[in-house]
Amino acid sequence: MNLFAEEIEQTAIERIQKFSKIAKAMNFEIALGMSGGKDSQVCYDLCKRSGIEFKSYFNHSFESNITLKFIKENYPDVIRRRDYKHGFIENIWENHGGLLPTVQSAYCCTDYKHNRKYVDECSIVGVRKYESFKRKE
Template sequence: MDKIEQQASLRIQKFAKIAQAIGFEIWLGFSGGKDSQVVYDLCLRSGVKFKAYFNHSFESSITRQFTRENYPNVIRRRDYKYGFIENIWKEQNGFLPTVQAAYCCYDYKHNSKYIDACSIVGVRKAESPKRKQRTAFATKNKSVLKRNKTLIDEYFEENCQSVRIASIIQLKPIID
């Protein structure tokens, strides 16, 4: 394992210790993309107990088939009112999603019914200016961070911590 993989794997193991101490089950957000595949593999090789989920909506049939065939243990969750094209016309007045206005992710992938208390995601800083500000470890709010400060500080330096996520705690092991 090279240094970068070791760091990501160590982050996952540290996160698992925090999750266990707080009493959370670890959920891995899985899209079938390259970052998700890398994080899935890192979780397996790290030896932590986790479940992976795929909130699918308008992915291509190739992506859905690839995920089904290569990641049979990934749990599929699908919950939306309309299909992608129908949603554009009925809910968005024909407005197509863009990088700046990616409503499709909120309508489909980040369904509030499926916000997991303890999650690992394959997000990288290099993907966007907004993601560049993110840290390896995040909590929902300052209260969660304060309540668990000693535990979190034991595993993650302060410059690796932030607040304001939907999950209670979240890890981005390949952030950098």
């Protein structure tokens, strides 16, 4: 890895550690939102390597069996929360007018990372920098 990437990584770990100290002083438990995507995987890895105490949650209903299996096999300590009583296709039909998620229109972040119902008091959420500007509204 090049020095620039190592510096960015170390900065991220230090920020997570600082965040953890503030959260601990305020008696908050840190929760990491896990969607199974690459942003969440990177945040999970950084939290693990930072040495902080955290719980990771996967709020599932809209995910495919492939994603569910991936998280279960690779992240066994992630806590699964389920709000809906029916399955993948019915949720897509009921909550998104039958439109399947695509690369241009993925709604997992809207459903799980930015939904107030699923954001814990003290959450870490993986969102790429270039997406932040697009999603800030």
